[in-house]
Amino acid sequence: MTAEVNAGLATLSDQLTLATVLLYVFAMIGYALDLGFGRSKVRAGAQAGRVLVTVGGGTDAAPPGSEEGQSPSEKATPAWTRWAGPVAVGLTWVGWAAHLTSILTRGLSVGRWPWGNMYEFVVAMCFAAVSAFLFMTVRYGTRFLGAFVTVAAALGLGFAVRYLHVQAGPVVPALNSYWVAIHVTAAIIASGLFIMAGVSGILYLVRKDTAVRLPSRADLERVAHRAIVIGFPIWTFAVIAGALWADKAWGRYWGWDPKEIWAFITWIAYAGYLHARATAGFKGRAAMIVQLIAFGCLLFNLVGVNILLGGLHSYAEVP
Known part of the structure; x- marks a missing residue:
């Protein structure tokens, strides 16, 4: 049975896919700033220098010019950089939601599962990759991969939109x-x-x-x-x-x-x-x-x- 195409939902799906690309790009920039200017992963070495154990005493003395619990290198880091990572994660979640909605509206526009051709499959595959990243970030703390996963998802979606896009429509009987x-x-x-x-x-x-x-x-x-x-x-x-x-x-x-x-x-x-x-x-x-x-x-x-x-x-x- 051939389903009629809801042109409005199909257009909305295409627009949401483009918005998702932009959100992933902005998220990638945030992750890159977090990697480039955020707190270095080698904090242990920096913090080791602030521990001065005296004979018969166990108190720590912070180096001159630093606050308690903060190394000089961390204090020198611009304040805005500490927000780059959380903002990037937030943009990724917003992009994920837009991505999911684009897939759902694509399927609803034709009344079938929304992976009946290469365009839809690649869009869904990029969604699965971002979903896996977000799951592993929550479960294992893999935010450090954010810049690389989001750029891969943005490139994959861009390739799908530019070279694989087809108008929403029915599929061959074998896929029903x-x-x-x-x-x-x-x-x-x-x-x-x-x-x-x-x-x-x-x-x-x-x-x-x-x-x-x-x-x-x-x-x-x-x-x-x-x-x-x-x-x-x-x-x-x-x-x-x-x-x-x-x-x-x-x-x-x-x-x-x-x-x-x-x-x-x-x-x-x-x-x-x-x-x-x-x-x-x-x-x-x-x-x-x-x-x-x-x-x-x-x-x-x-x-x-x-x-x-x-x-x-x-x-x-x-x-």
């Missing part, structure tokens, strides 16, 4: 199925977590030892590993659900379609990362390289297959 809510949703959530891991891995490799204000390599590796540990079983479920959907739609579980092949290759790559880290002791640079290879497989599966290769999944409506 409850399996969209199961298979595609799982793939989107896992992809968002893998993007978090990929951003952490790239930053790990390009980070210099002298960049004291950037997150440490240990923190980056920890974030990447946690994201993959959460995302891998979800991706596994997405692959299994895709096989079940294929059997219902085409009468077979596996047909060597390019999308199926690369989804499985991506699964093998991330399984290889987890196996190498757990058994062979892969850590540090070697582990990051392995997971970035897996991340490359993921990106090619999500974008490259639909644009460059054909097959039964070629109904992505790439303009």
